[in-house]
Amino acid sequence: MIDLGDLRVPPSLVRFELLKEDARTRARRGRLHTPHGTVETPVFMPVGTAGAVKAIAPDDLTRLGASMILGNTYHLMLRPGADLVGELGGLHRFSAWNGPMLTDSGGFQVFSLAQKRKISEEGAAFQSHLDGSAHLLTPERAVELQETLGADVIMAFDECPPALADRAYFEASLARTTRWLHRCVAAWSRSRSSLFGIVQGGLSLELRRRHAEEVCAVDLPGYALGGYSVGEEPAAMHAGVAEAAPLLPRDKPRYLMGVGTPLDLVTCIAAGVDMFDCVLPTRTARNGLLYTSGGRVVIKNAQYARDAGPLDPACACYTCRTFSRAYLRHLFVAKEISAMRLNTLHNLHFFLDLMAKARAALEAGTFADWAAAFTAGPAAR
Amino acid sequence: MIDLGDLRVPPSLVRFELLKEDARTRARRGRLHTPHGTVETPVFMPVGTAGAVKAIAPDDLTRLGASMILGNTYHLMLRPGADLVGELGGLHRFSAWNGPMLTDSGGFQVFSLAQKRKISEEGAAFQSHLDGSAHLLTPERAVELQETLGADVIMAFDECPPALADRAYFEASLARTTRWLHRCVAAWSRSRSSLFGIVQGGLSLELRRRHAEEVCAVDLPGYALGGYSVGEEPAAMHAGVAEAAPLLPRDKPRYLMGVGTPLDLVTCIAAGVDMFDCVLPTRTARNGLLYTSGGRVVIKNAQYARDAGPLDPACACYTCRTFSRAYLRHLFVAKEISAMRLNTLHNLHFFLDLMAKARAALEAGTFADWAAAFTAGPAAR
Numbered sequence: 001m002i003d004l005g006d007l008r009v010p011p012s013l014v015r016f017e018l019l020k021e022d023a024r025t026r027a028r029r030g031r032l033h034t035p036h037g038t039v040e041t042p043v044f045m046p047v048g049t050a051g052a053v054k055a056i057a058p059d060d061l062t063r064l065g066a067s068m069i070l071g072n073t074y075h076l077m078l079r080p081g082a083d084l085v086g087e088l089g090g091l092h093r094f095s096a097w098n099g100p101m102l103t104d105s106g107g108f109q110v111f112s113l114a115q116k117r118k119i120s121e122e123g124a125a126f127q128s129h130l131d132g133s134a135h136l137l138t139p140e141r142a143v144e145l146q147e148t149l150g151a152d153v154i155m156a157f158d159e160c161p162p163a164l165a166d167r168a169y170f171e172a173s174l175a176r177t178t179r180w181l182h183r184c185v186a187a188w189s190r191s192r193s194s195l196f197g198i199v200q201g202g203l204s205l206e207l208r209r210r211h212a213e214e215v216c217a218v219d220l221p222g223y224a225l226g227g228y229s230v231g232e233e234p235a236a237m238h239a240g241v242a243e244a245a246p247l248l249p250r251d252k253p254r255y256l257m258g259v260g261t262p263l264d265l266v267t268c269i270a271a272g273v274d275m276f277d278c279v280l281p282t283r284t285a286r287n288g289l290l291y292t293s294g295g296r297v298v299i300k301n302a303q304y305a306r307d308a309g310p311l312d313p314a315c316a317c318y319t320c321r322t323f324s325r326a327y328l329r330h331l332f333v334a335k336e337i338s339a340m341r342l343n344t345l346h347n348l349h350f351f352l353d354l355m356a357k358a359r360a361a362l363e364a365g366t367f368a369d370w371a372a373a374f375t376a377g378p379a380a381r
Numbered sequence: 382m383i384d385l386g387d388l389r390v391p392p393s394l395v396r397f398e399l400l401k402e403d404a405r406t407r408a409r410r411g412r413l414h415t416p417h418g419t420v421e422t423p424v425f426m427p428v429g430t431a432g433a434v435k436a437i438a439p440d441d442l443t444r445l446g447a448s449m450i451l452g453n454t455y456h457l458m459l460r461p462g463a464d465l466v467g468e469l470g471g472l473h474r475f476s477a478w479n480g481p482m483l484t485d486s487g488g489f490q491v492f493s494l495a496q497k498r499k500i501s502e503e504g505a506a507f508q509s510h511l512d513g514s515a516h517l518l519t520p521e522r523a524v525e526l527q528e529t530l531g532a533d534v535i536m537a538f539d540e541c542p543p544a545l546a547d548r549a550y551f552e553a554s555l556a557r558t559t560r561w562l563h564r565c566v567a568a569w570s571r572s573r574s575s576l577f578g579i580v581q582g583g584l585s586l587e588l589r590r591r592h593a594e595e596v597c598a599v600d601l602p603g604y605a606l607g608g609y610s611v612g613e614e615p616a617a618m619h620a621g622v623a624e625a626a627p628l629l630p631r632d633k634p635r636y637l638m639g640v641g642t643p644l645d646l647v648t649c650i651a652a653g654v655d656m657f658d659c660v661l662p663t664r665t666a667r668n669g670l671l672y673t674s675g676g677r678v679v680i681k682n683a684q685y686a687r688d689a690g691p692l693d694p695a696c697a698c699y700t701c702r703t704f705s706r707a708y709l710r711h712l713f714v715a716k717e718i719s720a721m722r723l724n725t726l727h728n729l730h731f732f733l734d735l736m737a738k739a740r741a742a743l744e745a746g747t748f749a750d751w752a753a754a755f756t757a758g759p760a761a762r
Binding site (some may be wrong): 087286 | 435
């Protein structure tokens with residue numbers, strides 16, 4: 001619930017409540033108050049690319065205990081179109097998800113999916129990967145599209161520089177992303193969506209520090225770290241996030257975009273990150289890679305053909321409570337559609353349950369030991 | 382519940398209880414008592430081809446009010462194999478469906494799906510459509526496979542003659558199917574599965590009558606009509622079923638295999654059929670054809686792109702209670718996996734609800750009027 005006595009932002013915007021800081025790590029236990037409900041942090045946000053978390057439905061998300069989900073502006077602007085979603089009441093009503101929601105700016109997908117993209121000071125021109133149609137995404141347009149979709153949190157339009165770009169490219173890109181942030185803020189109506197800024201800078205602490213100063217000079221309801229998990233080694237990403245997270249304001253939510261594996265999540269919670277999103281659990285589920293307390297399971301493997309046991313004996317999800325590994329293997333091998341959903345239910349349960357355990361450990365003051373045990377165990381591999 | 386005072390078959394077998402016969406039609410209201418629960422008839426059985434009703438899960442079926450489902454022996458014998466299913470406790474445990482279940486004999490799929498099939502007195506030799514492997518299905522093997530799968534109702538191994546076969550082929554085929562029935566009965570252990578006989582004969586009343594006499598001379602817990610809805614006009618099928626259904630014993634369940642549309646179901650209930658199965662609602666759902674109280678909806682049509690209304694305002698299913706036509710169209714056009722499930726939930730709800738309404742009308746003594754109104758209305762078209 002929003003505490004009206006402690007509001008520093010309009011009630012239509014999100015507000016972060018820092019409940020507790022861990023004594024032995026930089027981990028934080030907090031709450032993100034949004035117009036569509038309160039999110040307990042650290043939080044993992046399932047990705048609902050095209051207005052739907054792939055293979056499952058909103059009631060599945062509720063049963064899984066998902067509190068906040070993410071939508072991709074790039075996908076939605078191309079199909080069915082942000083204006084259509086807006087006409088139909090916004091993305092919450094359109095997709096029947098009434099809880100907290102975040103949209104990205106579309107920038108990352110333009111750089112990873114679109115064809116013939118061209119970046120200029122104005123923005124990013126590109127062709128749709130669906131039909132080749134021409135589009136221009138600018139800071140103003142990205143904010144307008146996101147405000148039309150109506151998520152609780154919207155993201156600034158930024159460039160995620162290629163990991164192998166040289167120093168000169170990085171410096172020019174970061175300066176442009178800062179100018180784009182100022183244009184985003186100028187375009188932002190503040191009516192119902194809260195704008196988060198994004199700090200880039202790759203693996204350079206110097207660039208991260210400089211960009212964090214520029215971005216955090218703008219008073220915003222939250223800040224994100226972008227440009228991680230784009231091909232670098234996990235250890236390098238973990239070290240980078242550990243350096244960069246403390247550069248973000250203590251009293252604002254910190255969102256690490258596009259991360260990650262169970263090991264990444266626990267490690268980056270310890271670095272002080274509050275919010276995560278990643279397609280990993282849902283995408284791998286559809287490919288038959290399942291995360292369990294005993295480690296990763298490739299369900300199509302022949303060793304499971306006659307395995308009468310549950311996928312994960314320690315798991316309370318519908319899939320594990322109901323079916324054997326042999327049956328899940330059969331569904332996957334037979335290309336049954338329900339394999340996609342049952343696998344997705346399990347992987348999301350694993351990721352969401354991991355976050356719930358991290359929060360419980362933070363509350364109990366046992367996070368450091370819990371995290372050390374988890375990262376040394378089979379489930380983190 | 383099984384009424385032990387009125388058992389004429391072993392308690393491990395199914396028993397039909399005829400509750401009421403309609404005064405103005407041949408429709409019947411009954412109950413099929415099975416080892417896995419009681420089925421209110423007339424009943425529509427969703428088809429779980431490969432050990433799963435495509436795109437949905439057992440808890441979905443329970444919420445939809447499905448009481449009995451069907452499995453395909455042909456598919457299961459090829460993948461994952463009946464022996465494997467048997468080792469894992471049978472098809473009920475394997476697929477986590479604890480309600481009544483029926484399996485077909487595999488014959489129909491051999492004739493419609495398999496390659497290089499060859500029929501002899503012994504049985505049907507064929508090659509798998511999956512990997513070309515060679516198989517032989519005989520009456521004895523079909524019963525053995527089905528008893529291994531362990532459904533409550535199993536079907537005799539028969540040939541469904543090609544609709545355009547000549548009279549001589551039909552006569553030879555029917556005589557062989559009768560000989561195969563005797564071999565099925567000899568192979569049947571009666572331990573937990575109840576064997577139903579199948580009457581063939583195409584659209585010839587004379588052949589149907591002769592074959593019904595042969596098949597019903599064997600005292601079995603139930604009888605089916607096969608060989609309908611194999612390409613003939615609906616009106617010819619309706620006329621044929623109206624002639625053939627009364628040829629089956631009054632005190633046993635009558636099962637019309639592989640039928641049909643909503644119009645078929647209501648018409649054939651009126652002819653005295655108690656049990657139906659068909660892939661129609663699930664297959665059409667995956668193709669975006671949806672049955673509603675206002676008629677069929679092709680959800681990909683552009684007219685629904687901005688349609689904020691529910692798919693069927695008269696429907697209480699999750700899909701209709703939760704989403705707009707515009708959203709369902711978006712999911713289908715975007716090839717989202719959840720479109721398959723949400724569409725399947727709706728179509729199955731429509732078919733199962735139709736049967737519930739038929740049963741209620743039979744109980745209220747208003748079936749003839751209800752059926753006339755339904756068949757004249759938009760939902761039957």
